[in-house]
Amino acid sequence: MKLRNSLRAAAAASLILVTMGIGAGSAAAVEKDGWLTAGEFGLFCYKNQTDSVFDLYGNDINFGDDFFKGTQSCANQLVDNYTESYLNRDTYDWKIYTGFGGQGYTATIPAGARGNTNSTFTNTISSAFYF
Secondary structure (H helix, E strand, C coil), X not given: CXXXXXXXXXXXXXXXXXXXXXXXXXXXXXXXXXXXXXXXXXXXEEHHHEEEEEEECCCECCHHHCECCCCCCCCCCECCCCCCEEEECCCCCEEEECCHXXXXXXXXXXXXXXXXXXXXXXXXXXEEEEC
16 A cells, blocks of 8 residues: 555656646747747748748847748748848847848847838848847
């Protein structure tokens, strides 16, 4: 009887640990996966935050090797110089640049902001950094 209760307690503890591990892992932001989650900054290929999204969690100095993910019309398109809107779901402000490595024109996108790019940044963004 003691053995059976001990085995049940161990099984219950294992189940709780596994459940907690799965729950914690699914809540984490995974950048560049095509899903804009809390804590990420997103650039969309079309106006009004539509179609494919390029989701960033950390700095990216060169969009020249990044592609939109998913099944929408922009999927597999190069992100560099192909964005028309943004949504900042991060708690940090982000800076976008028209050149690689933070060069060229710059704009700051505050935490929580969403909008369409202006004529200077439409289809010209090549890097982004949070601060």
